[in-house]
Amino acid sequence: MKRPKLGKFSLVSLRDLLVASLPTILLVLAACVVAYIVVDPAPPRRVVLATGQENSAYEEFGRKYAALLAREGIKVELQRSLGSEDNLQRLIDGRADIAFVQSGSTSEAQAERRNLMSLGSLFTEPVWLFLRERGKGRKSDIHSLTQLKGLRINLGPEGTGVPRLFRQVLAVNGVEPGQLTVSSLENTPATVELLAGRIDGVVFSSAPEAPLIQMLLQTPGIRLFDFRQAEAYTRRLPFLTHVVLPRGIVDLGRDIPAQDFHLIAPTATLVARDDLHPALVDLFVKSATEIHGGAGWFQQQGQFPSPKYTEIPVSREAAKYYRDGPPFLQRYLSFWLANLFDRLWVVVVALAALVIPLSKIVPPLYVWRIRSRVYRWYGQLRAVEQTLEKEVEMSAPPERLDEVRTELLRRLDDIETRVNHISIPLSYADALYGLRSHINFVRQRVRAGIKAG
Structure with missing residues (x-):
């Protein structure tokens, strides 16, 4: 005779535990996904x-x-x-x-x-005022912005911010923009116009890395304006700072520029x-x-x-x-991986908010699922008793009672066979053995042919 394997019996049914926990698990996962995507996208x-x-x-x-x-x-x-x-x-x-x-x-x-x-x-974005030299072999003798009156100066388009900035610079010098011939070309075409001699100067506000700045600093016939009163400008316009373009910074070998230039500079x-x-x-x-x-x-x-x-x-x-x-994680992990872990705190909050209350629901669901395997057979036993009770109350002839008893005993044998194949954790075995004893109790009543009650 083949002996049953004890390994099939256990104190807890993992399958039933998983099924009982599944709604809770799905709800928690859904909440975590919503929190991960919506709360902290x-x-x-x-x-x-x-x-x-x-x-x-x-x-x-x-x-x-x-x-x-x-x-x-x-x-x-x-x-x-x-x-x-x-x-x-x-x-x-x-x-x-x-x-x-x-x-x-x-x-x-x-x-x-x-x-x-x-x-x-x-x-810093120094204000660069590049002026064309006034004659062959002569350098520009302009050393004050008041001397720009009447010259053709390009301030750039209004959207650049340079026109607004330079108007403020002119204002503290007592110069009105109308006293200059102002144009509003973009940087590249304005540079072309300056080199062609059709305008006298251009104003930029840019970092020295800009290609046009680098080119104009090394272009013969073009001279950078020296803001000798730079420190005074920073007192009048607090968003400006005083910076110095050192002699030779552009090209030490060719000594460009040939002197220190004082500049005023906002910041980018x-x-x-x-x-x-x-x-x-x-x-x-x-x-x-x-x-x-x-x-x-x-x-x-x-x-x-x-x-x-x-x-x-x-x-x-x-x-x-x-x-x-x-951030700590970005020092050691890639951007996306660090961001993933950084956002997991939202998932932790969602878990804490759901797992604790939902964990109180899982044990009763698990118990109900296990015991329902046993309790549902009591409906079958009750149906057998009610059938017998009905025949007894109707005073059926002995032949009819024998036929009914035979059918009911067959049903009870079938129920017992199926109950014997129920898989149930050992901790709930008392309910299974109780069911089997009740099947035997109903069988005795059917054999006796007495009224079930």
């Missing part, structure tokens, strides 16, 4: 960065940001623009997510009303809409540190990027990055 894989004009420093730096973020799986769409004021409008209209903006282009109150935030200042800031994903804020600040953190013509190592030098409120995430460095 993943950062977008595409972001629009408004840069500047063709051949501008903004455009050059925009390409560097795009290259760095591409390594992390973020596509940066570069959007060429006129400059700072145009970029501000693009942010306000929702056409760009983040942009380069020059300090002094707006105020703190206006930035808050327009839902803008700063990710920090990136570099990275401005974003306040709904930019916090993870992208960290990523942009990290990229800014890599791009702008070194020493330059007008800055010391580590001076930029910085939460200073900006009138736009710095975002909370950016301020924390400047204060504490990159």
